[in-house]
Amino acid sequence: MWIVSYLSVFVSSCSQILSWKNVTLFLSSTVERSFTKNLYVMTKDEALKQFAYYGAVWFGNSKQHFAFSAYCRLNGWNKLADKWKEEAEEEWDEAEEVLNRLVELGCKPADLQEAMKTIEFPFYDDPKQQIESDYNPEAVKMMSELAQAFADDYPTQKLIQKWIDGEKDHMAWEAQYLNYIDKLGYENFLTAMM
Numbered sequence: 095m096w097i098v099s100y101l102s103v104f105v106s107s108c109s110q111i112l113s114w115k116n117v118t119l120f121l122s123s124t125v126e127r128s129f130t131k132n133l134y135v136m137t138k139d140e141a142l143k144q145f146a147y148y149g150a151v152w153f154g155n156s157k158q159h160f161a162f163s164a165y166c167r168l169n170g171w172n173k174l175a176d177k178w179k180e181e182a183e184e185e186w187d188e189a190e191e192v193l194n195r196l197v198e199l200g201c202k203p204a205d206l207q208e209a210m211k212t213i214e215f216p217f218y219d220d221p222k223q224q225i226e227s228d229y230n231p232e233a234v235k236m237m238s239e240l241a242q243a244f245a246d247d248y249p250t251q252k253l254i255q256k257w258i259d260g261e262k263d264h265m266a267w268e269a270q271y272l273n274y275i276d277k278l279g280y281e282n283f284l285t286a287m288m
């Protein structure tokens with residue numbers, strides 16, 4: 095019996111495993127519906143749902159980064175471990191900020207429920223693959239669109255803008271590391287990360 099329930103939990107958790115590309119697709123499908131003749135008309139309700147969904151994405155992404163940091167530490171890549179732990183902590187705090195803001199806004203229980211979820215991200219054991227899978231300039235674009243939808247809500251917009259700045263930093267070091275891998279060679283890069 096426990097096997098059956100374990101399997102059903104496993105199957106339902108598999109459906110929650112997303113890559114950043116899937117997250118972007120999910121969010122853009124909502125946004126696409128909101129465009130009429132290039133006029134941006136995301137409703138406040140849609141914007142709040144997306145905002146809540148970001149909470150779930152951020153919790154999941156953060157958990158993945160904590161695990162990857164631990165894996166790097168085990169392999170002796172301490173500089174990489176520190177970097178991913180820093181990201182994990184930042185994203186966890188940001189997910190918590192989503193919850194706090196939704197409560198302040200008096201959100202519907204369904205939106206809070208959405209934000210408390212954890213969208214799972216796949217675990218990679220290869221640092222280059224980890225960086226490549228996490229590097230997603232589309233995310234900044236989507237968040238900028240979401241920020242626009244909160245033009246009449248300055249605290250929420252400011253919060254989203256703060257994450258956008260954080261994600262730009264995040265992607266800048268990822269691009270830099272991918273460049274190092276290219277220039278130094280993978281083995282030398284990993285040695286430099288010890």
Ligand SMILES: [Fe+2]
Binds near residue numbers: 159
């Ligand atoms: Fe991330």
Ligand SMILES: [Fe+2]
Binds near residue numbers: 181185260
């Ligand atoms: Fe990040």
